[in-house]
Amino acid sequence: MITVDEARALVLDLAPEMETEQVPLAEAAERVLAAEVTANRDQPPFAASSMDGYAVKATEVELHAMFKVIGEATAGQRFDGTVGPGQAVRIFTGAPVPDGADFIVIQEDTQRRGDLLTITDEPGPKTNIRPAGVDFRVGSTLSAPRRLNARDLALLAAMNVPAVPVARKPQIALIATGNELVMPGETPGPDQIIASNSFGLKALLEDAGAHVRMLPIARDTIKSLEIALNLAQGADVVVTIGGASVGDYDLVGEASEKLGLQQSFYKVRMRPGKPLMAGQLGEAAMVGLPGNPVSAMVCGYVFLVPMVRRMLGLTPAGPEVKQARLASPLPANGPREHYMRAWLGDEGLSAFDDQDSSLLGVLARSNALIVRPPHDPERASGEIVQYLPI
Ligand SMILES: Nc1nc2c(c(=O)[nH]1)N[C@H]1C(S)=C(S)[C@@H](COP(=O)(O)OP(=O)(O)OC[C@H]3O[C@@H](n4cnc5c(N)ncnc54)[C@H](O)[C@@H]3O)O[C@H]1N2
Numbered sequence: 025m026i027t028v029d030e031a032r033a034l035v036l037d038l039a040p041e042m043e044t045e046q047v048p049l050a051e052a053a054e055r056v057l058a059a060e061v062t063a064n065r066d067q068p069p070f071a072a073s074s075m076d077g078y079a080v081k082a083t084e085v086e087l088h089a090m091f092k093v094i095g096e097a098t099a100g101q102r103f104d105g106t107v108g109p110g111q112a113v114r115i116f117t118g119a120p121v122p123d124g125a126d127f128i129v130i131q132e133d134t135q136r137r138g139d140l141l142t143i144t145d146e147p148g149p150k151t152n153i154r155p156a157g158v159d160f161r162v163g164s165t166l167s168a169p170r171r172l173n174a175r176d177l178a179l180l181a182a183m184n185v186p187a188v189p190v191a192r193k194p195q196i197a198l199i200a201t202g203n204e205l206v207m208p209g210e211t212p213g214p215d216q217i218i219a220s221n222s223f224g225l226k227a228l229l230e231d232a233g234a235h236v237r238m239l240p241i242a243r244d245t246i247k248s249l250e251i252a253l254n255l256a257q258g259a260d261v262v263v264t265i266g267g268a269s270v271g272d273y274d275l276v277g278e279a280s281e282k283l284g285l286q287q288s289f290y291k292v293r294m295r296p297g298k299p300l301m302a303g304q305l306g307e308a309a310m311v312g313l314p315g316n317p318v319s320a321m322v323c324g325y326v327f328l329v330p331m332v333r334r335m336l337g338l339t340p341a342g343p344e345v346k347q348a349r350l351a352s353p354l355p356a357n358g359p360r361e362h363y364m365r366a367w368l369g370d371e372g373l374s375a376f377d378d379q380d381s382s383l384l385g386v387l388a389r390s391n392a393l394i395v396r397p398p399h400d401p402e403r404a405s406g407e408i409v410q411y412l413p414i
């Protein structure tokens with residue numbers, strides 16, 4: 025059986041690179057910027073007042089100094105003249121600083137009667153002027169690749185960039201398999217349960233930047249699986265859930281091989297997630313996840329999210345392994361790399377007692393997966409271990 029790292033490398037090899045498409049800025053949130061963007065203007069494009077007040081000459085600023093107000097500068101309409109000795113221009117936040125002025129006295133420090141302005145409080149040394157280009161200049165760049173967040177979008181808008189090149193969203197088709205499954209909201213028969221994995225995986229993969237299409241549940245027959253796999257055509261990645269193990273009704277491998285799957289690997293030395301399968305199915309990459317709900321989700325974090333990141337051109341593709349102190353001890357690990365559901369709090373990491381791979385409740389109460397190497401010995405409280413934030 026191959027290791028998790030080997031399996032992830034093979035999965036990443038299957039991940040197709042996405043082309044670039046242009047999207048309007050208003051639709052670019054969370055998309056992956058595919059090429060560096062360059063500002064073609066300075067911001068602010070002129071020296072601007074940062075306060076409401078009066079533009080004067082700095083050398084004339086002192087308590088009780090008096091000025092004649094000769095005009096007004098607003099945000100959007102500059103004062104065209106020049107501020108001379110003894111003169112002031114009424115100015116508002118964001119307005120261009122008039123020629124001849126190099127200091128803004130805030131209005132709270134002044135008293136005005138008609139055109140006569142007096143400084144009534146010590147203004148202090150701050151000029152209240154934002155130099156031209158202090159935020160960014162022509163040629164400033166926003167680097168790529170990057171997932172565009174709210175802050176990036178505000179900056180791009182200020183740069184006057186109306187549309188951006190982004191990586192096309194990977195299209196992922198999700199196929200739940202099993203005679204026992206019905207959709208949430210349906211009435212299950214006495215031996216049936218609700219298909220849950222697709223919902224967790226859809227949220228996880230869309231959060232990573234993919235577009236996910238949930239296909240109808242496939243039943244445990246070759247024919248039904250073939251129909252579902254055919255419906256998945258057009259997807260960049262086809263993900264099946266369940267039917268991956270060795271039981272008589274675990275037919276995903278057989279059905280996909282009938283359709284021409286070139287298998288890359290089957291089974292990984294990990295827990296949960298052992299019966300993972302991956303390969304190339306026509307134009308698409310295919311990943312067959314184990315059906316146990318936690319196994320499917322853990323494989324989502326460990327393999328599918330990295331795959332989406334690779335397709336989007338993000339680096340590193342692999343999950344970010346962190347380190348933290350154990351708040352409670354851990355038993356020795358077995359031969360498989362173990363991803364243990366855990367809670368990371370102020371005291372450190374605590375693994376949940378029951379790690380059975382059917383327990384979604386435990387997964388929902390977790391915010392970390394402790395990563396245990398094969399044959400890791402017992403660990404005491406206070407020891408440092410590796411974990412994935414989830
Ligand atoms: N004799 C062996 N039995 C099993 C082995 C093994 O090595 N030898 N491996 C076990 C491990 S580990 C796992 S993981 C599971 C994987 O099984 P499958 O991928 O074949 O999954 P199913 O049998 O179809 O389902 C397992 C379990 O999960 C439930 N399930 C399936 N799909 C969904 C879904 N979309 N939403 C919610 N729950 C789902 C299903 O009802 C079963 O309870 O095999 C072990 N067996």
Ligand code: MOO
Pocket residue numbers: 294295296297298299314316319381
């Ligand atoms: O590999 Mo299974 O996923 O341990 O439950």
